[in-house]
Amino acid sequence: MNLARYAVRRVLLGVAQVVAVASLVFVLTEALPGDAAVVLAGDIPDEERIAQLRAALELDRPAVERWADWLAGLAHGDLGVSLVSGRPVTGVLADGLPPTLVLAGLTLLLLVPLAVGAGVIAAVRQGGPLDRALTTVTVGLYSIPEFALGVVLVAVFAVRLGWFPPTAVGAPPNLLEQPALLVLPLVVLLARPVCSISRLVRAGMVDALNSGYAAHARRLGLSPWRVRLAHALPNALAPGVQQLARTTDWLLGGVIVVESVFVIPGLGTLLNDSVSARDIPVIQALCVVFATTTVVVNLAADLGAYRLVPGSAR
Amino acid sequence: MRLDRRAFLSAAAAVALAGCASQPTGGTTSTQPRRGGRLRAAFAGGGAQESLDPHLANLFLEASRSKAMFDKLADYGTDVSIVPRLASRWESDAELSTWRITLREAAFHDGKPVRAADVLHSYARIADEKRTFRAKANLALIDLKNSRAVGDRTVEFRLKRPYAEFPNVLAAFGAYIVPEGADEFARPVGSGPFTFGSFQPGRSLLVRRNPDYWDGAPYVDELEYLIANEESARVNAVLGGQADYAHDLTPATARTHEAGGRMSIIRLSNSGMQAFAMKVDRPPFDDPQLRKAMFLLADRSQLIDSVLGGAGQVGNDLFGKDYLYYAADIPQRTPDLEQAKWLIGKAGATGLQIQLDTSAAASGFLEAASVFADQARQAGLEVSAKVGNKDTYWADVLNKGTICCYRSGAMPIETHLSQRLLTNSTTNATKWARPEFDALYDQAVASPDEARRREIYQDMQRTLHAEGGFLIWGFADWLLGTSPRLRGVANAPANTLDWARFDKVWLG
Numbered sequence: 089m090n091l092a093r094y095a096v097r098r099v100l101l102g103v104a105q106v107v108a109v110a111s112l113v114f115v116l117t118e119a120l121p122g123d124a125a126v127v128l129a130g131d132i133p134d135e136e137r138i139a140q141l142r143a144a145l146e147l148d149r150p151a152v153e154r155w156a157d158w159l160a161g162l163a164h165g166d167l168g169v170s171l172v173s174g175r176p177v178t179g180v181l182a183d184g185l186p187p188t189l190v191l192a193g194l195t196l197l198l199l200v201p202l203a204v205g206a207g208v209i210a211a212v213r214q215g216g217p218l219d220r221a222l223t224t225v226t227v228g229l230y231s232i233p234e235f236a237l238g239v240v241l242v243a244v245f246a247v248r249l250g251w252f253p254p255t256a257v258g259a260p261p262n263l264l265e266q267p268a269l270l271v272l273p274l275v276v277l278l279a280r281p282v283c284s285i286s287r288l289v290r291a292g293m294v295d296a297l298n299s300g301y302a303a304h305a306r307r308l309g310l311s312p313w314r315v316r317l318a319h320a321l322p323n324a325l326a327p328g329v330q331q332l333a334r335t336t337d338w339l340l341g342g343v344i345v346v347e348s349v350f351v352i353p354g355l356g357t358l359l360n361d362s363v364s365a366r367d368i369p370v371i372q373a374l375c376v377v378f379a380t381t382t383v384v385v386n387l388a389a390d391l392g393a394y395r396l397v398p399g400s401a402r
Numbered sequence: 403m404r405l406d407r408r409a410f411l412s413a414a415a416a417v418a419l420a421g422c423a424s425q426p427t428g429g430t431t432s433t434q435p436r437r438g439g440r441l442r443a444a445f446a447g448g449g450a451q452e453s454l455d456p457h458l459a460n461l462f463l464e465a466s467r468s469k470a471m472f473d474k475l476a477d478y479g480t481d482v483s484i485v486p487r488l489a490s491r492w493e494s495d496a497e498l499s500t501w502r503i504t505l506r507e508a509a510f511h512d513g514k515p516v517r518a519a520d521v522l523h524s525y526a527r528i529a530d531e532k533r534t535f536r537a538k539a540n541l542a543l544i545d546l547k548n549s550r551a552v553g554d555r556t557v558e559f560r561l562k563r564p565y566a567e568f569p570n571v572l573a574a575f576g577a578y579i580v581p582e583g584a585d586e587f588a589r590p591v592g593s594g595p596f597t598f599g600s601f602q603p604g605r606s607l608l609v610r611r612n613p614d615y616w617d618g619a620p621y622v623d624e625l626e627y628l629i630a631n632e633e634s635a636r637v638n639a640v641l642g643g644q645a646d647y648a649h650d651l652t653p654a655t656a657r658t659h660e661a662g663g664r665m666s667i668i669r670l671s672n673s674g675m676q677a678f679a680m681k682v683d684r685p686p687f688d689d690p691q692l693r694k695a696m697f698l699l700a701d702r703s704q705l706i707d708s709v710l711g712g713a714g715q716v717g718n719d720l721f722g723k724d725y726l727y728y729a730a731d732i733p734q735r736t737p738d739l740e741q742a743k744w745l746i747g748k749a750g751a752t753g754l755q756i757q758l759d760t761s762a763a764a765s766g767f768l769e770a771a772s773v774f775a776d777q778a779r780q781a782g783l784e785v786s787a788k789v790g791n792k793d794t795y796w797a798d799v800l801n802k803g804t805i806c807c808y809r810s811g812a813m814p815i816e817t818h819l820s821q822r823l824l825t826n827s828t829t830n831a832t833k834w835a836r837p838e839f840d841a842l843y844d845q846a847v848a849s850p851d852e853a854r855r856r857e858i859y860q861d862m863q864r865t866l867h868a869e870g871g872f873l874i875w876g877f878a879d880w881l882l883g884t885s886p887r888l889r890g891v892a893n894a895p896a897n898t899l900d901w902a903r904f905d906k907v908w909l910g
Contacts, residue, residue, distance in 0.1 A: 122794030130460055131763075132536065133797035134828035140534045173453055173603065183603065239634065247641045254638035257444055257628045257645055258606060351635045353449075353605045361449025361604070364793050 095391060102383035107159070109379040110372050114155050117368050123147050124171040124366040145171050158372060167376075168369040170362075177373045180358065185377075187256075188354035190263050191346065192339045194270065195277040199335065203282045203328065204321075207289025211324070212316060214294055222286070230283035234342055238276045238349035245272060255351040263352070273346045280342075281335040285328050292324030299323075333389045337382055435890065439909040440624040443647040443902075444636040447629035449604040454587040456578035457528050457535040462649060466902035467627055468578050470609055471511075472592035475503060475521065475572035475579065477899035480892075482725040482812050484569040485899055487617075488516060488579055488593065492572070498564035498850055503572070505555040508616040510581050511597040518551030523582040525549075539821065539828060540574035564848045566855060567816045575813070575897065595620045595905035604629055621890075621908035640665050640883050646909065647891070648883040649902065652765065653711025656881045665883045669713060672724055672812075673880035673896040676709070676717065676766065678758070678774065678873040679799070679808040683833035686751055687804055690869050695745035698738045699781040700774065702875045709769045710878050717874035720863050722815040727856055729863035742781045755784045759806035763795035766878070767807040774875075800831055808872070812895040815859060819843055823866070832871025839865065886910075 125141035126133065142148050161168055167177035210222045229237075246254030252271050253259075259269055296302055297320050305315045344356030351357075355374060362370040445463035456468035475489035486492075490506035508516045527533075529541045548560040561568065571577070581591055590598050595617065596609035607627040613619045628645055630636045636648035637655055641664055648665075656667045680687035680696065687693055702716040715723070718735055722728045746752055756778070760771035771787035778785035790798055799806040808831060810818070821827055824843055825835040839862060846858040866872065880896045890907040894900035 121791045122797060126794045126797045128460075128534075129797060131796045132539075132829055133800045134539065135800075136828065137534050137538070138797065140532075144532075144534065172448075175603075180603075242634075242638055247638055250642070253644055254642035255630060255635045255644060257630050257635065257639040258442055258626065261602060261605070348632060349635070351630045351632065351639075353602075353629070357604070357631075358449060365449070366793070 091391070095387075098387050098390065102380075102387055105383055106376055106379040107162075110162075110375045111155065111159075113375040114151075114158070114368065114372060117363075117366065117371055118151050120363075120366060122366060124368070127364070127366050128172065147171075158369070162376070167373040170370050171367045172365050177369050180370055181355070181373055181377065184353065184355045184358040186261065186354075187263055187347070187352050188340075188343055188356065190270070191273060191277060191343050191352070191354065192336075194274055195281075195339060196332075196336065198274065199278060199281055199285070200332070202278065203285035204289055204325070206282065206286035207324070207328070208293055208316065208321065210286065210290040211293030211297060214297075219290075222290075226283035226286060229279050232279070234276050234280070234345045235349060237279055238272070238346060241272050241275060242349070256353075257351050259352075269350075273350045273352065276346050276349070277339065277342050281331075281338070285331050285335070288331055289324055289328045292328065293320055296320035296323045333385065336385050340378055340381065433889070435621050435908045436910060437621050437623075437908070439622050440626060441622045441647065441888065441904055441907065441909060442626045442628055442645045443649065443904065444628045444630045444639045444645040445649045446631045446633075446636075447604060449629075452603045454590045454598075454601060454607070456580065456587070456590070456592070457524075457537065457576055459576045459578075460536060462896065462902065463627065463629070465575065465897065466649075466904075467607055467609075468576070469594065469899075469902070470596040470625060470627075470904060471590050471594040471598060472578040472580065473508070473516075473594050474574075474577050475505075476569055477573050478812060478814070478897065480894045480898055480900060482722065482814050482895070482898060484573050484814070487899075488521075489572055492569060494566075494568065494850075496850070498566050498568070498848065499561045501559045501561065501568050502552070503557045503559065505557070506616060507555075508593050509614060510593050511591045511612060512581075514581065515554070516579060516593050517554045517582070518557040519554075519582045521557050521579055522546070522549065522551060523584070524579045525577070527580070527585065528577060535576060537574045537576040540571050540577065540817075543568075543571065566847050566849055567814070570814045570817055573814075574817075596625055599624070615905065617905070620905035622904065625904050637665070637883060640885055643885070646885040646888045647904075650765075651881040651883050653713045653881065655883070656713065657711065659883065663886070666886055666888075668882040668884060668891050668893070670880035670882065670893055670895055670901060672715070672877045673901075674878040675721055675810040675874055676705075676714070676770065676876040676878055677808040677810075678770075678805055678875070679831040680805045680871040680873065681803070681831075681833045682869075682871040683835065684804060686749075686754060686756065687871065689749045689751070691745045691749040692751050693869065693871065693873075695742040695749065695751075695781065696778070696873055697735055698745070699742035699777055699783075700735075700873055700875050701737045701777050702735075704777070705770060705773055705875050708773050709766045710876060713879040713881060714876045717876045719867050719870065719872060719874045721810065721818045721872070721874060722812075723877050725812070725815055727815045727859040729860045729867070732864060732867050739781055746782050752782045753784060755786070756805060757803065758785050758787050759790055759799050759803045760787050761790040761795040761807075762792040764807070764809045767809075770807055770875075800829065806831070809878075811897040813897070815863075816847065819859075819862065820847075823870075834866075834871055 124145055125138050125147055128141055129138045169176050170180055206222055210219045213219045242254045245251050253269050256269050259266055263269055302315055302320050305319050347354045347356040359374050447463050448461050456472045459465050459468045473488045475487060476484045477487050479485040488505055488508055489503045491504045492501055494501045505516055525541055526546055528535045528537050529546055543561050543565055545560040545562050550558050552558050595612050595615040597612050599608035599610050601607045609625050611620045611623050630639055633652055639645035640648045659665045660667050680693055682688055697719055706714045706716060720729060758771050758775060760767045775785040775787050822830055823834050824840050842858050842862050846855045849855050884891055887910045889910045892900035
């Protein structure tokens with residue numbers, strides 16, 4: 089089986105997965121108590137008004153029919169309109185996407201050098217005060233949930249010391265225009281993956297440095313840093329890379345928490361709002377986006393592995 | 403009937419109150435209003451689903467935005483009497499079924515005058531059979547087909563039946579006046595104190611000073627509405643200098659920051675009615691003795707202290723404390739556990755299991771349910787709180803269950819009666835349905851004599867106090883946080899004219 093056929097098979101499977109996830113979410117959303125009409129009616133649950141709202145939103149049609157319509161629309165790239173605002177869902181998504189992309193992208197960008205650097209330094213200074221300090225900090229930091237860490241950071245560095253803005257309230261649509269806004273959210277997003285990945289790199293590095301080939305390289309008179317970086321590190325990275333792939337999935341969830349603490353109007357906030365409003369078209373579109381991201385990330389990882397692993401190993 | 407004495411007096415009172423409010427709320431510098439600056443106000447919002455259509459306004463945020471860009475014909479004064487706004491006066495014929503409204507001289511932001519045709523278009527849009535705007539029920543009484551414009555600045559409304567409280571309709575939540583033909587609000591044009599600047603749904607709305615506003619141009623040059631759903635984020639935004647006004651704080655936050663000096667806490671007294679609604683049409687609360695027992699076992703001060711953190715005052719099972727027509731001379735109920743136990747025994751309800759419906763639909767509901775369940779247990783009832791879904795709570799408790807947590811914002815007592823306590827009321831959560839009570843209401847609103855109406859309203863309130871299904875235990879203060887430089891924030895109940903109103907405040 090060549091790479092192209094493998095890729096096509098995986099893409100088709102990915103599409104099926106996305107549709108399955110979105111359909112499952114449709115069923116689950118249908119199972120939530122109340123629909124958009126009831127939620128929209130709020131504290132004036134006048135029955136006649138709810139019935140009218142339901143008719144206006146076409147919620148009185150059978151669920152299967154609405155689901156089929158949605159699938160047909162999806163095939164044409166049409167995600168429908170928001171039940172609550174009547175705006176096209178694509179527009180709603182486009183508004184929420186940039187902040188989330190900025191947060192997730194910058195996190196990944198900073199994560200790799202930070203985590204690898206910390207892991208390597210700890211391994212090189214194994215048992216020294218620096219290693220012990222890094223171990224204490226990473227283990228401690230890893231045990232703090234994102235939400236709690238965010239609240240504490242805001243209280244100390246934004247409200248008390250006034251170094252950074254406490255929230256992104258009133259921020260420009262492009263968060264990069266105000267980098268100070270991003271510092272605390274990024275710290276929260278980085279805190280846990282930096283810990284886990286640097287621990288894995290450290291462990292792999294310690295093993296590699298104690299191995300025969302590292303000793304051999306040293307006997308050949310190579311400089312210690314050349315041994316560490318060129319010979320030991322590549323072998324130490326493998327578990328870290330796997331963890332990084334998992335981190336990408338996790339980021340979407342972490343972003344939801346961070347968006348809520350720092351009031352960043354991205355996809356996470358959008359998902360929250362849409363679920364409380366029972367705005368099914370928006371919820372489904374978000375699921376398609378999240379499912380597609382996950383499928384694509386995993387597909388890329390698998391294709392990479394397919395390309396790298398020698399054919400005989402398969 | 404000309405714009406009567408009461409309306410005039412309440413208008414005067416509103417002016418006087420605005421005057422009192424001009425004292426600085428937190429700082430010490432001059433009380434002289436200053437022009438200029440951008441005011442940033444943080445509210446909980448509706449996310450990307452938000453709309454600027456003033457007739458769709460549902461959230462507090464949307465109500466405040468609508469009031470910044472649009473006007474109603476009238477609005478609620480601080481005592482929830484009716485204050486004239488775009489309508490400079492109103493008069494009815496002797497039968498109270500034709501009302502003539504005179505518009506003041508005002509202009510929309512595009513320079514066109516506000517005319518009778520705009521009013522008729524706005525009301526027809528709200529009352530449209532095919533649509534579901536919130537104020538539709540309030541306007542249902544108007545016979546729009548037979549209403550007409552008499553010249554540019556006079557509207558003649560025909561009503562379907564005589565109705566003395568018609569000015570209440572003009573002030574109804576969401577009954578804003580939009581230009582004739584307007585049906586799309588991406589760039590809203592209103593007649594309000596601020597003109598549209600830019601809008602990002604779920605993030606911010608920027609509006610600018612309308613220098614030609616009929617009620618005097620705002621002091622601030624710009625006003626920006628910011629969205630922060632978490633209360634802590636709103637507080638932090640003020641503390642961090644990102645916002646000057648944080649809407650809707652908890653008592654705990656208020657206590658933390660009251661003495662800090664970095665944020666001023668403003669209490670809008672009497673903003674939210676807090677109650678338990680018992681359904682009087684089914685067991686066990688179809689027994690008036692048991693309802694009376696509930697009224698007596700409630701320790702209202704304890705509820706105020708533990709649920710509202712002391713930020714409120716006790717209720718007397720009647721809506722609209724201190725509002726126009728409130729029956730203030732009915733003695734305040736005080737807890738009487740012995741009497742309550744005796745009544746429960748007499749009703750054969752000792753040890754009865756009762757499910758109290760609650761949810762996180764409004765702040766304090768969960769706490770209120772657990773505190774009250776404890777109080778009821780001391781009187782021999784096995785009340786247990788059941789937490790429901792917050793998004794659908796109001797629809798869930800309307801017809802189901804026997805007792806639930808309930809709250810309400812400000813509205814005239816007449817509106818409370820007609821929307822919640824008549825046999826055909828659409829949101830009758832206590833299922834109170836009595837022909838003689840309906841008849842009293844019909845008499846009151848058909849009477850041109852204000853003293854007579856007052857008398858009937860007092861009678862109706864006496865009945866509700868003695869036998870009704872609403873156990874109204876308190877009235878919560880609404881808590882705001884403002885930056886020390888924001889001045890002139892008025893103490894007005896939520897949903898009234900001067901609440902969340904930004905054309906009369908300034909940055910010091």
